[in-house]
Amino acid sequence: MDQSHANSTVNFCQSCAIRNRAICADLDEQEIGVLNKLGRRRRIQAGEQLLWEGDEALLVANVIEGVLKLSTQTSDGREQILGLAYPSDFLGRPFGETAPYGVEALTDAYVCVFERRDFDRFTREHPRLEHKLLERTLAELDKTRRWMLLLGRLNAEQKLATFLLEIADRLSEKTCAAIHLGPSEHITLPLSRQQIADVLGLTIETVSRQLTKLKNDSLIDLPARREVVILDAAGLSHRAN
């Protein structure tokens, strides 16, 4: 379970599931060796919090396994989920004083964590890593901006359709080595209805109603609470607009 005691002797990176997809991908053997000593692996249970919004930004991390949410809260206590983090995604705020959002595991997860100060220093000394991090951040910014269109301009049906297609796509690529068969048609949601609502800027009731509507229209099936089968991806895509 907890393998952190072996940090200094074993190089976990070499057998890491996301070795070729995370920001460490471009590093050479020697660099990976140094980075491996800085980081430690940590298991997080579903529901457990990794970072707290507003807290001092002490950690950064790579997601190895599982799904986590980034979120912030309104002054009246409602939540807005800012994004989901899947395997190979980077978490945390390098070169920052405070964590701009909270991070909580939605499923049991496995992450590779670094003290932010160690990571910052290593990054500044290794331009290849810094470049990779920059490319990631730029891509993340693009994705976040596209999501603004969803929040600002789409109606509930469009939001749900977009969400289902997106998560089906992301979940299908989660198994790293496995063959990629396109977006999976059968997905196990890592989120509750409330959390879906918090992603899309809706209420739990609206999410529920829209899902049953999509089901009645035979675009999806809902065999269980957390299960969704996409029956008609083209139709969904059309509803997403």
Place this chain on the structure above:
Amino acid sequence: MDQSHANSTVNFCQSCAIRNRAICADLDEQEIGVLNKLGRRRRIQAGEQLLWEGDEALLVANVIEGVLKLSTQTSDGREQILGLAYPSDFLGRPFGETAPYGVEALTDAYVCVFERRDFDRFTREHPRLEHKLLERTLAELDKTRRWMLLLGRLNAEQKLATFLLEIADRLSEKTCAAIHLGPSEHITLPLSRQQIADVLGLTIETVSRQLTKLKNDSLIDLPARREVVILDAAGLSHRAN
């Protein structure tokens, strides 16, 4: 007016209004000299487009003067403004194939543009610049994510109040060398009602109604179409929640 003919002989950067605030701030004299040769200054009229969404990403730029909007469109033609760019802000998508959003000048503007390929190469060769760009991008991502909370969870009044406070703050720091007297109370909007609506994910009518409401409540005054006077910043802040 057009000074680009003098590019190779004169170093504009040395007298640049945003020299100490833009990403070039950390470069030394020699580096600035090289960068100066790569870039050219360009005047843009209000309403003129600098980048088109989906086009090949050929340019990046620094804003020297004026305000520009970044925007994207829904399939049915409505617009969502993704952000505003003020002096010293960076524009464009380095290391990317296509422009993820359109850029249009809201006021007459003055920008320092680079061919993206030149800029990419220079950046990779100068880690200090790359680091500055990374910090910018991280900060921009934080800001964009905070804006998601506004789009997803705030009502029309809260959106307007937040918007007014934010723009008052940004516009007050636009004059670089001048003394900073806190957020200005009198602002000249660089946006039309329609554009404000596109920023906040509302309609033009709702924007108009909320503004008159804030005026009737003596939180602001509207001496002219494009003029706003903030009478009670604390009250506004309270409405922003």
Place this chain on the structure above:
DNA sequence: CGTGCATTTGAGTGGGTTCAATAAATGTGG
């Protein structure tokens, strides 16, 4: 099998949109 929580479903309300008309500001040409 019963308790507790998540989800669904129903009914009613309301905030923001839509459509329509008016008013104010801006531009244009004589």
Place this chain on the structure above:
DNA sequence: CCACATTTATTGAACCCACTCAAATGCACG
């Protein structure tokens, strides 16, 4: 410089989508 056209903003009325509140159902746990 003014009359007229055009654009932009405001205001009004009706509607509708998503929210709120409430109840019922379903599922997971002991």
